[in-house]
Amino acid sequence: MRKLLIVIITAFMVVFHACETSEEISMGFDHEVPTYKVLTDSLLVQAGQTVELKVEVTDNAGLKKLVFSYGNWFLFESITLDESGNPKSYVFETSITVPDDAEKQWNEELIRNDGSKITIVQQYHKLILEATDINMNVRNIPIYIKVE
Numbered sequence: 001m002r003k004l005l006i007v008i009i010t011a012f013m014v015v016f017h018a019c020e021t022s023e024e025i026s027m028g029f030d031h032e033v034p035t036y037k038v039l040t041d042s043l044l045v046q047a048g049q050t051v052e053l054k055v056e057v058t059d060n061a062g063l064k065k066l067v068f069s070y071g072n073w074f075l076f077e078s079i080t081l082d083e084s085g086n087p088k089s090y091v092f093e094t095s096i097t098v099p100d101d102a103e104k105q106w107n108e109e110l111i112r113n114d115g116s117k118i119t120i121v122q123q124y125h126k127l128i129l130e131a132t133d134i135n136m137n138v139r140n141i142p143i144y145i146k147v148e
Contacts, residue, residue, distance in 0.1 A: 033139040034059040034131040039091070043145045048100045053143060055092045059133040062086035070127040073099055086134050096127075102147045 039054040057063060063086060068077040077094055081087060108122040129141040 030061040030133070030135045031137065032060065033137045034063060034133050036129075036131065036139065036141045038141075038143060040143075043143070044148055045098050045145055047098055047102050047147055050095055050097045051145070053092075053094050053096065053127075055129055055141060055143065056089065057092060057129070057131045057141070058089040059131070059137075060088065061137075062088055062134045063090050063131065064134045064136075065130075065132045066090065066092055067130040067132075068092065068094060068127070069130075070125065072125065073102070075127065092129060098145070098147060104147050 035058050037056045039056055040052065043051070045051050053068075057066065063081050065081060066079045069075055073096070075096060079092070081090060084090075102125070105121060105123050107119050109117055109119050111117055124144040124146050127143040127145060129143060131139045131141060
């Protein structure tokens with residue numbers, strides 16, 4: 001009986017000693033989203049103009065995927081960086097043509113946190129570059145374009 005008690009106590013000690021707290025487990029993982037710097041100077045454009053966009057994206061763990069999109073202008077571009085060895089830094093470059101019928105100003109309805117609605121006059125098109133790192137941390141990078 002005494003041997004059984006010693007075995008049970010030893011087993012509990014091993015189990016409790018081997019277990020990590022959730023904080024210790026969390027500290028072992030990367031929770032930082034990728035950082036960015038928009039390298040394009042001015043994004044005041046004319047309808048029909050071709051615009052060069054350039055964004056530098058970095059992440060200390062490595063980048064997995066970049067997705068650039070804007071539904072109103074039917075823009076979509078996806079880059080998977082697994083084949084490139086998941087670089088820690090990547091300069092995303094693309095060229096877009098602003099549609100001839102691009103809106104210069106429109107009303108947009110927003111819903112506040114309390115549920116109330118407000119209408120604003122919007123003048124900037126918000127293009128999104130979604131950056132995902134190898135640990136699936138995601139950052140949505142806004143790129144604003146104003147059509148004059």
